[in-house]
Amino acid sequence: MRKTDRIFVAGHRGMVGSAICRALAKAGYENVVTRSHKELDLLDPGAVRDFYVAEKPDVAVIAAARVGGIGANSAANAKFLYENEMIAMNTIWNAAEAGVKRLLFLGSTCIYPRMAPQPIPESALLTSELEKTNEGYALAKISGLKLCEFLRRERGLLYHSLMPTNLYGPGDNYDIVHGHVLPTLIRKFETMKDAVPLWGTGSAIREFLHVDDLASACLFALALENPPDLMNVGSGEEVTIRELAEAVKAATGSSAKIEWDSSKPDGTPRKLCDTSLIRSLGWKPEIGLEQGLEMTVASYRAEVESGTVRL
Numbered sequence: 001m002r003k004t005d006r007i008f009v010a011g012h013r014g015m016v017g018s019a020i021c022r023a024l025a026k027a028g029y030e031n032v033v034t035r036s037h038k039e040l041d042l043l044d045p046g047a048v049r050d051f052y053v054a055e056k057p058d059v060a061v062i063a064a065a066r067v068g069g070i071g072a073n074s075a076a077n078a079k080f081l082y083e084n085e086m087i088a089m090n091t092i093w094n095a096a097e098a099g100v101k102r103l104l105f106l107g108s109t110c111i112y113p114r115m116a117p118q119p120i121p122e123s124a125l126l127t128s129e130l131e132k133t134n135e136g137y138a139l140a141k142i143s144g145l146k147l148c149e150f151l152r153r154e155r156g157l158l159y160h161s162l163m164p165t166n167l168y169g170p171g172d173n174y175d176i177v178h179g180h181v182l183p184t185l186i187r188k189f190e191t192m193k194d195a196v197p198l199w200g201t202g203s204a205i206r207e208f209l210h211v212d213d214l215a216s217a218c219l220f221a222l223a224l225e226n227p228p229d230l231m232n233v234g235s236g237e238e239v240t241i242r243e244l245a246e247a248v249k250a251a252t253g254s255s256a257k258i259e260w261d262s263s264k265p266d267g268t269p270r271k272l273c274d275t276s277l278i279r280s281l282g283w284k285p286e287i288g289l290e291q292g293l294e295m296t297v298a299s300y301r302a303e304v305e306s307g308t309v310r311l
């Protein structure tokens with residue numbers, strides 16, 4: 001990717017897209033093209049086709065998606081499948097039709113089977129059943145990465161994908177019902193003074209990656225001349241949800257009591273991705289969970305203060 005390339009970042013207002021735009025600006029890429037949801041509906045194939053034909057980007061980064069935590073996903077698998085499938089198909093297929101030479105598609109490690117070997121290698125894809133709570137989202141992301149793979153093989157286009165583990169950072173969604181666990185816990189500990197109700201048993205194991213580390217992985221992957229079709233991106237740092245809760249409690253300075261609600265789902269028992277492929281090529285994360293939590297509690301407070309927090 002050259003500094004003069006015209007780069008379309010789909011989903012630039014989301015946590016991931018905005019981190020990628022920050023990283024691109026910092027690295028001196030000035031020709032970034034963005035469209036708000038109002039300006040371009042990614043669910044509309046005709047609008048997306050017309051956009052690519054008119055704008056002719058050299059590179060596209062697909063960071064747009066309907067995302068949410070276990071609550072949002074398990075309550076609306078149909079919507080998560082439909083919208084994410086449409087976004088993936090429209091943005092990838094129409095890019096190819098319009099002659100976009102390079103494209104990076106972002107997914108999630110929930111594409112891997114529920115009982116995948118740990119840490120999960122890229123080769124675990126489609127080897128057994130998916131986790132039911134986010135099956136719709138996972139199926140859409142699998143379609144997207146496969147479309148990239150097929151277009152690369154059949155048309156020689158440099159379309160490839162990254163699968164990040166659970167992300168967090170500035171601009172996250174702090175909605176208590178629909179958000180991911182880490183931002184939701186920050187909000188709960190910041191706003192509930194006596195008791196904090198948490199979901200499940202606390203035994204599920206997750207890996208968390210700061211979104212600025214994902215953005216650095218995106219720029220790294222885009223600089224590779226012959227990137228693998230699919231690479232995992234993770235921090236390698238695992239915690240139980242119980243340990244995460246204690247860490248968030250400490251980072252927020254809360255003294256509230258934690259109450260577990262085991263009627264709520266734990267989801268995938270363990271989700272640690274094998275990042276040996278991307279690390280062997282030279283990328284590594286920079287922000288550990290303790291530091292990342294401190295930064296994110298500070299950005300949450302700043303977002304609340306300025307009225308920009310997403311709830």
Ligand code: GFB
Pocket residue numbers: 068069070071073108109110133134137138165166167176178179180181182184185197198199200201202204206241264265266267268
């Ligand atoms: O981030 P999260 O919602 O989703 O984390 P997944 C869910 C884990 O945190 C479960 C526990 O073990 C929950 O029982 N948990 C405890 C809570 N308290 C809370 C709470 O207040 N809110 C939430 N949300 N969880 C998502 C997928 O899976 O991961 C998406 O649904 C996507 O598709 C994303 O792949 C990265 O880690 O289970």
